[in-house]
Each structure stands twice: as C-alpha cells, then as structure tokens.
Amino acid sequence: MRHFVTDGIALSLKGxxxxxxxxxxxxxxALENAFPMAYTCAKEDIVSYAWTNNDGARIYLYDNSSGGLALTWAALDSFEELLVLAYETVANCEYCLEHPEENGCIHCVVANRWYTNSVKSDRLAVLELVKEMRTVLDSEQPKVSANALPTKTQREGVEGHFGRTMISNGSLVFTGKHQEGFVxxxxxxxxxxxxxxxxxxxxxxxxxxxxxxxTLLQGDVEKWCLSCGQDGIERTVERCPTCEALL
Structure with a gap:
C-alpha cells in the first residue's frame, strides 16, 4: 500500500x-471538484475519499501532497458555501442534463481515477443528500470534534506551529515516474x-x-522545524529541541 502523511478534514454524516x-x-x-472554485488551489491539490457503514458515513478531503499544505482547513470556515457550490455544479452539469440516462459524469460526481473505476456514483442521490444536509445546517451548527483541525478564529489565537513532516532517510519511496528508490x-x-x-x-x-x-512506500516520517531548520526530529516531539518552537 502506498501512503503519505498529509493534512485534511473528515466530515461525519450520521442519521x-x-x-x-x-x-x-x-x-x-462533488466537493473535491468544487473546492478549487471556492479557494485558491489547483484541482490536483485536493483529493477525496469516502466510505459508509451501519453507523453512518464519512468523507475525507485532504491535501494531495506529502506533509500537507493546510489547504483543506478553509472548508471548516465556510462549509455551507462549499456545499452550495457543489450542489449547483452537480445540478447544472451540462453533460448530465443532455444525457440524463448517465446519472453522473466526471464533471460532477464521478471520480476520474483508476482505482475508482468500480465505484458507481449516483447524481440524483447526491442532490437529495445535499438537500438533506442543507436542511440540517439550517437548524443546527455542525459539531467539530476535539481532534479536528481548528477553525480560522481558533487558529489565529494559537501560537504558530513551525513543524513540518519530512520523509526519513532510508525510506523507500515512489517517484511518480514508475520508479522506486531510497531516500x-x-x-x-x-x-x-x-x-x-x-x-x-x-x-x-x-x-x-x-x-x-x-509517495512513501516503506519507512517513516519525521519533523523538521521551519523556525531554526533543525530536521530529523521524532514525530511525537511537540517542541523543537534546538529552538523550542512549537512543532
């Protein structure tokens, strides 16, 4: 399994x-497609993933870069606006309006990635889900869990974090050119x-x-400090051992 450490948000849908x-x-x-229209980033900068079970559903929006760039934090500050934009994009999809039998395409609700070929999205079902979510949001505010990313207001009142993730030496990585190598x-x-x-x-x-x-295939990640440049810091350490900046 290929994986990397990044930033992102999780949307929990229950009931x-x-x-x-x-x-x-x-x-x-739809949220992934709408994100670059609402916030300054390229479409390739954001990736989504979702699953459902008997307890509800969850959608992940995360930065498509090792270490993360905190791009998806913006969705916490104006999620309703992003949801409306996603709804309008899906509802007004020109291809689907001309080909209603398709009930979804890569311009609105179908992910254009090789590992999602077997995933069948339903455009009309998406529209109904968004309508229900907007009804809920009209009556109550979404709950942000304690381990979720902070909102913009919360971030401005917290001491700056200077820690960033880095791939450890000796790790096996995929370069994106059908090649693997060691750091x-x-x-x-x-x-x-x-x-x-x-x-x-x-x-x-x-x-x-x-x-x-x-993309990290095998190995580990560490932290490095933007404040003083110290690298190779154990990822569980909260303050830089050199300058004591918050990581």
Whole structure:
C-alpha cells in the first residue's frame, strides 16, 4: 500500500436518510471538484475519499501532497458555501442534463481515477443528500470534534506551529515516474519555504525530487522545524529541541 502523511478534514454524516454509498462517494467527488472554485488551489491539490457503514458515513478531503499544505482547513470556515457550490455544479452539469440516462459524469460526481473505476456514483442521490444536509445546517451548527483541525478564529489565537513532516532517510519511496528508490538525504528547498528537496537512489543513480512528488512506500516520517531548520526530529516531539518552537 502506498501512503503519505498529509493534512485534511473528515466530515461525519450520521442519521442521514439519503446517505447511500452511491450518494456519499458522489458527494465526496462533488466537493473535491468544487473546492478549487471556492479557494485558491489547483484541482490536483485536493483529493477525496469516502466510505459508509451501519453507523453512518464519512468523507475525507485532504491535501494531495506529502506533509500537507493546510489547504483543506478553509472548508471548516465556510462549509455551507462549499456545499452550495457543489450542489449547483452537480445540478447544472451540462453533460448530465443532455444525457440524463448517465446519472453522473466526471464533471460532477464521478471520480476520474483508476482505482475508482468500480465505484458507481449516483447524481440524483447526491442532490437529495445535499438537500438533506442543507436542511440540517439550517437548524443546527455542525459539531467539530476535539481532534479536528481548528477553525480560522481558533487558529489565529494559537501560537504558530513551525513543524513540518519530512520523509526519513532510508525510506523507500515512489517517484511518480514508475520508479522506486531510497531516500539518502534531503534539505529545505529554496524555492518554497515549506518544501524539501530529496536525494533518491534510483537504479543506482542519484536523482532529486521535491517532496510533493514522492509517495512513501516503506519507512517513516519525521519533523523538521521551519523556525531554526533543525530536521530529523521524532514525530511525537511537540517542541523543537534546538529552538523550542512549537512543532
């Protein structure tokens, strides 16, 4: 399994009568498609994932980059606006209006990724689910769990965090070019304050990649401090051992 550590938010849907699997996965894609229209980012910067069970459903929106860029935090501040935008995009999808028998396409509720080929989204079910969610939001505010990301107001009142994740030396990574290699070194990248440049041994040769293009296959992640530059910090450590900045 390929995985990486990133930032994201989780939307928990409980007690919804229209939360079928086809509706939930379709809504996840609709939110993913609508996000770049509401916030400054590229479509490739955001990824979604969803599942359902007997206890309810959950939708994940997360940053499609190693370490995360906190892009999805914005959804906590104006989720209702994002939901409305997603609804309008799905309801007014030109292709689906011209081909109603399709009941969903890659422009609205169908994820255009190879590993979602077997997932069947339902456009009409998505619209019904969003209507129900908007009715609930009109009567009560969504609950933010204690381990969720802070809202904008909360973030402004908290001391800044200077910790970012980095892939540990010796880890096996996928480079995105049908190649795998081992990390031998990394350093902050001058062109981006929160990015690192990694040296990877691929087929006996040393190549360099930005962290955003790497996927961790086997190994670990650590923290590095933006305040003083200290890296290789155990990821459970909350303050930098060099400058004591909050990580």
């Amino acid at each position: 919804m009568t229209h939360s079928s699997y086809a509706a939930v996965v379709g809504l996840a894609t 031998v070194a990394s350093q902050p990248f001058n062109g981006a304050e929160e990015e690192r440049l990694y040296e990877i041994i691929v087929n006996g040769k040393t190549e360099r990649y930005l962290g955003r293009y790497l």
